[in-house]
Amino acid sequence: MEYVSPEGLRLDGRRPTEMRQLRAEIGAVSKADGSAVFEMGNTKVIAAVYGPREVQNRSQQINDQALVRCEYSMANFSTGDRVRKPKGDRRSIEISLVIRQTMEACIMTHLMPRSQIDIFVQVLQADGVSSYSCVSLSCSLPLIDHPHFMNYPKNNQSCGGMEGADYVNRTRSACINAATLALADAGIPMHDLATSCSAGYLNSTPLLDLNYIEDSAGGADVTVGILPTLDKVTLLQMDAKLPTNIFEDVMQLATEGCKAIANYIREVLVENTKQLEYRRGS
Amino acid sequence: MLRCNVFNKKTRNNKIKKEVREVYLRDDIWCGASSCTTCESAAARLTASTILVVDTNVVLHQIDLLENPAIDNVVVLSVVLDEVKNKNLSVYNRIRALCSNPLRKLYVFANKFHKDTHVEKMEKESPNDLNDRAIRVATQWYQKHLGDATRVLLLTNDRENKRKATEEGIFAETIESYVKSLGQPDLLDLVVQPASVDVNMEDVEDSRPAKRKVIYAEHKPMSEITSGxxxxxxxxxxxxxxxxxxxxxxxxxxxxxxxxxxxxxxNMNRAFDGDIVAVELLPQEEWHEEKSLSIADEEEEEEEDVHLAPSSADDAPRSTNLVNASDQIPVPSRPSGRVVGIIKRNWHSYCGSLDPMPMPAGSGSIAYALFVSKDRRIPKIRIQTRQLGNLLNKRIIVAVDSWDRQSRYPFGHYVRVIGDIGDRDTESEMVLIENDIDARPFSAQVLACLPPLPWSVSSEDLANPIRLDLRQICVFSVDPPGCKDIDDALHCTALPNGNYEVGVHIADVTNFVHPGSPLDDEASKRGTSVYLVERRIDMLPKPLTEDICSLRADVERLAFSVIWEMTPEAEIISTRFSKSVIKSCAALSYVEAQARMDDSRLVDPLTTDLRNMNSLAKVMRQRRIERGALTLASAEVKFQIDTETHDPLDIGMYQIRDANQMVEEFMLAANVSVAGQILKMFPLCSLLRRHPSPTREMLEPLLRTAAAVGINLDVSTSKALADSLDRAVGDDPYFNKLIRILATRCMTQAVYFCSGDLSPQEFHHYGLAAPLYTHFTSPIRRYADVIVHRLLAASLGIYKLPTIFQDRPQLTSTADNLNYRHRNAQMASRASVELHTLIYFRKRPTDTEARIVKIRSNGFIVFVPKFGIEGPVYLTAKGQKEGGEWYVDEQQQKIIKMDSSLSYSVLQTLRIHMEVVEPQPNRPKLQLTLI
Incomplete structure (x- = not known):
């Protein structure tokens, strides 16, 4: 399939190095110490931060730094099919861990010993269609019962059980960005604004910020998280394989994307601060 | 960066789901007109004051017209491209090729993503109406954007669309009226006539009174076919x-x-060769009755032509053909059926010429003509032309448009002229076109990939640790005389321990052809070099083929070497693979090599090496035969061509000497060694070659013929077959070879495949009796070998494996393309030989000896060993149906005269007369008659 036309446009009209529309809003949950909604195209994530506060479970208390906890979940209405999303499944645990580690790397935990910071991230809307229609797609394909098709049963297997993982992979970047914004809103001291963005490789072209269709194409998908001003990588994940020279290009592109997101988040924060300043009337 | 964000809501059937997709609308999509001042002009292609916008149906049906350079300054909208892609991928590829052709002025305008031309689906609007509206909106935008200086013309054959466009103030015309306004009558031939409203058609049908009736059964609707x-x-x-x-x-x-x-x-019901069809079985009692009916049903006489003897089962007529004309033998085991619907058409363009017909009175007016394809599988095609006088004695290309139930023949349109009938260049070009062979010169981008000339081995190459320096070893090559693309060389040195070191050195093509370069893409598209009688169409550009890669004598060349240590009993003790630098000391021809070996006075090192190799090769060959490899024979012929006129001077069978077999033996050994190595390292993505075992049905004609002459062949294994072929010795020396030739044509061809697609048992190569085989030894003329070179280099850790190998479907499709190209190249070579045979016999009616290979009800098929051709000899005159005085004894494979005075049996020798006759003007053919 053609994911980048010869005119250099992707299926949704973007060029290879363009990101989806970003939108961010600070202060969505008034009870929390800090909160934010972050949108990347059709993916919408809400994050709430509580803390630093007293450690609830004393046995977990760390004497020289803060305890960072993270909980990730998907809202039941986030995808087209109304299926109850299990909370403690392995994928959610994994992504909670990813977010926690990324955030721990940028929070100055040593300033807040014997305290706890809770980050709650929930996906309100995930890009893409439900797993049902994905299966039906493969059924509607070979009307022609030709031996040619019969030879390659292995090619059509891409759908199936991978669906859950796909959602998680696609929402990973948005979750980290939302968490960063919420932490900043909560006023928690950080080394830098940790941001994340993904990039893929399809039709021999590195593509920034894959949408649902591109992500389900089966190409490699590189998710990068960085601390932009410190120029440090805090997260690097890739499913599928890429030759090293291509991987470097793709990662470079994802890093550029992270920097662009960092700029945007900074703008949003500055705007928010101006608003606060204005309300205080000083 | 982002402009706007619109949501498209889509539902998809099966389970209805809402789907939300973003569309980013942009303002940086340029209009592509050079006169435009606001848009970026770097990519501008449209220069004229009239700009055409075409709709989907125009692209789908009039692609031949669009390919004509007279139609230019066309805007192709992305919505049109998408629709074309969904409906017909081959047309899509053609229009894409046009759009990227720098010589043409076609511009792709991504109207879907332009902020002013994006359209939203309206309530109750069908997808077709939506697309039509999108096209109109884009046309209108162009007109407004470019102002009054430019006329934007919408070309559509859809009446409703045209009416709406005119209402909206858009200039719209049908394709016919536009082409007419250009005033080039020959262009009009390219315009496809809409099948439904063809008034003129009826005039023609009227002139042939029997034709108004419905000839073919209706195709069943798709839904019924699916449920059926x-x-x-x-x-x-x-x-x-x-x-x-x-x-x-x-x-x-x-x-x-x-x-x-x-x-x-x-019963075929308008299906073409290659169409995917739905078939209904006929009731069993009609299974053979139907057949005699079908022959009587057709008005035109179809006959066998003289052609080149087939070399494998793929070329040969089907086995059932044997009993085709003799309807007293029923074939109840084979079900017969009729086509009820066509699921996918395989229509493309065909080469051929017009059926001879008298010129109509008024020249320049519209005339109807019947087109006869060179490919006999294609029915005649009716075309409409205004230049009949021009086309009558030309070879032309015609494309098929439609075939309705009332007409016996499909409708098509003229595409282009190739040249005069009978002209050798025209006929040669036709051979190329028919076999889809690209004989165009290499493009500038491809040539830019070549190293600068004159090229020589650089000091870096010599210093490179991966390259073995073998320049002091006496390496030589043995090839056909006059061979310029020498891709293999050999060496053989005696080691102190009594063993031999034998090396096969193959031109290091991958050192120059890098994966992903334009040169590589072109080579993989061509797949193989094509050898015609009078020319060669190279896979790689000439400097590489004949100079840089060619392992010529006395120059240093880069090679990829396989080096074995062998005992004098030809047991392989060790195998090494390495890139190397060699300096060939002699480029021998087969004749020269043979002469050296035979001349006992010569004792120079080169000759000694040759003799050693030959004795090794003989042992290897013997062992291979014991394993069950088949010694098959082919009826290959060789032409001597006049250097000036390129006319054939003489033809004869290709002679095989010891020297040929010696080289062949070492090449086989190298291929087998390499196959083992790459499969060991890359079990899932190696490119191998396999030869499936023939089924019993495929060998049936051979068994029947053998039984008729009293020979019992055992076909249970390749070993058994080889042995029984050895025993099949008749009273004359040619008998055994003839049986082998017949055996060969029962086999299928060997094919390339990707090792991950099949299970290891299926890797087997039947003909060579080898569990593993691949092609490594001719990278200059076969792309498969280039791939194998890369695999081998990667297995040695010299290079990284190119990315294509990680993508199995892509590798599989590459293998499929190679098989297709390989087969086409063979077909083209055969067609070229057939063509030259005809030219040769045109001036030289000949009497010669022939052997009967098949018995028919009204004659037999003979094979002429001297010229490698095969053709029918009729015992009864054409008009006479089922000649009364002859009958066929199927059991004995004999044709006997009623009074038993005369009989002919299969494999019998007889003398025939060969002559070129022209029963119809412009249709010369070779005729064989009994003396």
Whole structure:
């Protein structure tokens, strides 16, 4: 399939190095110490931060730094099919861990010993269609019962059980960005604004910020998280394989994307601060 | 960066789901007109004051017209491209090629993503109406954007669309009226006539009174076919028309596990060769009755032509053909059927010429003509032309448009002229076009990939640790005389321990052809060099083929070497693979090499090496035969060509010497060694070559013939077959070879495949009796070898494996393309030989000896060993049906005269007269008659 036309446009009209529309809003949950909604195209994530506060479970208390906890979940209405999303499944645990580690790397935990910071991230809307229609797609394909098709049963297997993982992979970047914004809103001291963005490789072209269709194409998908001003990588994940020279290009592109997101988040924060300043009337 | 964000809501059937997709609308999509001041002009292509916008149906149906350079300054909208892609991928590829052709002025305008031309679906609007509206909106935008200086013209044949466009103030015209306004009458031939509203057609039909009736049964609607297939009433498969009898076709059906035979055009019901069709089985009692009916049904006389003797089962007529004309032998085991619907058409362009017909009175007016394709599997095609006088004695290309129930022949349109009939260049070009061979010169981008000339081995190459320096070793090559693309060389040195070191050195093509470069892309598209009688169409540009890669004598060249240590009993002790630098000390021809070996006075090192190699090769060959490799024979012929006129001077069978077999033996050994190595390292993505074992049915004609002459062949294994072939010795020396030739043509061809696609048992190469085989030894002229070189280099850790190998579907499709190209190249070579045979005999009627290979009801097929051709000899005159005085003894494979005074049996020798006759003007053919 053609994911980048010869005119250099992707299926949704973007060029290879363009990101989806970003939108961010600070202060969505008034009870929390800090909160934010972050949108990347059709993916919408809400994050709430509580803390630093007293450690609830004393046995977990760390004497020289803060305890960072993270909980990730998907809202039941986030995808087209109304299926109850299990909370403690392995994928959610994994992504909670990813977010926690990324955030721990940028929070100055040593300033807040014997305290706890809770980050709650929930996906309100995930890009893409439900797993049902994905299966039906493969059924509607070979009307022609030709031996040619019969030879390659292995090619059509891409759908199936991978669906859950796909959602998680696609929402990973948005979750980290939302968490960063919420932490900043909560006023928690950080080394830098940790941001994340993904990039893929399809039709021999590195593509920034894959949408649902591109992500389900089966190409490699590189998710990068960085601390932009410190120029440090805090997260690097890739499913599928890429030759090293291509991987470097793709990662470079994802890093550029992270920097662009960092700029945007900074703008949003500055705007928010101006608003606060204005309300205080000083 | 982002402009706007619009949500598209889509529902998809099966389970209805809402789908939300973003569309980013942009303002940086340029209009592509050079006169425009606001848009970026770097990519501008449209220069004229009239700009055309075409709709989907125009692209789908008039692609031949668009390919004509007279039509230019065309805007192709992305919505049109998408629709074309969904409907017909081959047309899509053609229009894409046009759009990227720098010589043409076609511009792709991504109207979907432009902020002013994006359209939203309206309530109750069908997708077709939406697309039409999008086209109109884009046209209108162009007109407004470019102002009054430019006229933007919408070309559409859709009446409703045209009316709406005119209402909206857009200039719109039908394709016919536009082409007429250009004032070039020959262009009009390219315009496809809409099938539904063709008034003129009836005039023609009237002149042939029998034709108004409905000839073909109606095709069933798609829904009925789908349910019929599901319930097992219909069977789906690809229709293959018999190459030698166009009224007989086969549909290989998965559902009944056998081939369904379809007799006659009525049962074929307008299906073409290669179409995917749905077939209904006929009731069993009609299975053979149908057949005689079908032959009587056709008005035109179809006959066997003289042609080149087939070299494998793929070229040969089908086995059932034997009994085709003699209807007293029923074939109840084969189900026959009729086509009820066509699932996918395989229409493309065909080469041929017009049926000779008298010129109509008024020249320049519209005339109808029948086009006869060179490919006999294709029915005649009716075309409309205004330049009949021009076309009558030309070879032309015609494309098919439609075939309705009332007309016996499909409708098509003229595409272009190739040249005069009978002209050798024209006929040669036709051979190339028919076999889809690209004989164009290499493009500038491809040539830019070549290293600068004159090229020589650089000091870096010599210093490179991966390259073995073998320059001091006496390496030599043995090839046909006059061979310029020498891709293999050999060496053989005696080691102190009594063993031999034998090396096979193959031109290091991958050192120059890098993966992903334009040169590589072009080579992989061409797949193989094509050898015609008078020319060679190279896979790689000439400097590489004949100079840089060619392992010529006395120059240093880069090579990829396989080096074995062998005992004098030709047991391989060790195998090494390495890149190397060699300096060939002699480029011998087979004749020279043979002469050296035979001349006992010569004792120079080179000759000694040759003799050593030859004795090793003989042992290896013997061992291979003991394993069950078949010694098959082919009826290969060789022309001597006049250097000035390129006319053939002489033809004769290709002679095989010891030297040929010696080289062949070492090449086989190298290929086998390499196959083992790459499969060991890359079990899932190696490119190998396999030769499937022939089934019993395929060997049936051979067994029947052998039985008739009293020979019992054991075909249970390749070993048994080889042994019984050895025992099949008749009273004359040629007998055994003839049996081998007949055996060869029962086999299928070997094919390339990707090792991950099949299980290891299927890797087997039947003909060579080798469990593993690949092609490594001719990278200059075969792309498969280039791939194998890369695999081997990667297995040695010299280079990284190119990315294509990580993508198995892509590798599989590459292998499929190679098989296709390989097969086409062979077909082209054969066609070229046939063509030259005809030219040769035109001036030289000859008497010669021939052997009967097949018995027919009204004659027999003979094979002429001296010229490698095969053709029919008729015992009864054409008009006489089922000649009364002869009858066929199927058991004995004999044709006997009624009064038993005369009989002919299979494999009998007889003398025939060969002469070129021209029964119809412009249709010369070779005729064989009994003396």
């Amino acid at each position: 297939l599901r319930h097992g009433i219909y069977h789906q498969g690809k229709l293959r028309v018999n190459r030698y009898n166009p009224f007989e076709a086969y549909v290989g059906s998965e559902s009944i596990g056998d081939e369904i035979i379809i007799y006659g055009r009525t």
